[in-house]
Amino acid sequence: MFMACSRWRDFVLSWFVILLVSVMLLTVLWQVFTRLILGAPAVWTEESSTYMLMWSGLIGAAYAYGQKAHVGMEYFAQKLGPSSRVVLDLMITLLVGYFAVHVMIVGGMNYVRVALINAQESPTLGIPAGYLNLCIPISGVFFFTYCIEFLVVDALKLWRRDPR
Helix, strand or coil, X not given: CHHHHHHHHHHHHHHHHHHHHHHHHHHHHHHHHHHHCCCCCCCHHHHHHHHHXXXXXXXXXXXXXXXXXXXXXXXXXXXXXXXHHHHHHHXXXXXXXXXXXXXXXXXXXHHHHHHHHCXXXXXXXXXXXXXXXXXXXXHHHHHHHHHHHHHHHHHHHHHHCCCC
């Protein structure tokens, strides 16, 4: 059950990022076409591609963290023994989890709330800025789910370790 949820989350995140980047590519191509060929650039394309870049970057970062494809301290980690390496992984996961909860989820939701209360809108799209910035707390939730998964796996590694 746990692994099925994890695989489903990975599948959804990967395809969401692929879709966003594909739509962003088409949007930028449309912007270039309208500017160079038609001589009248579509004003909505720049802002929409910026928000799609923000969404794909944050959601993609959460996915990359979950795949352990993020930049790590491999040089230092390889110099440690197996138990010490698991402890280092646990500490890093706890730090990432703390950041995900306090900065991305709590701070991101406060940012979204303030933007919605102040009725801020994007200039050309006319969409409330709070909705456009929901990628911050959403990606924080995904970071946190990966942290929980990594903590369980690493704790089991330490617990099952043969003391000899």
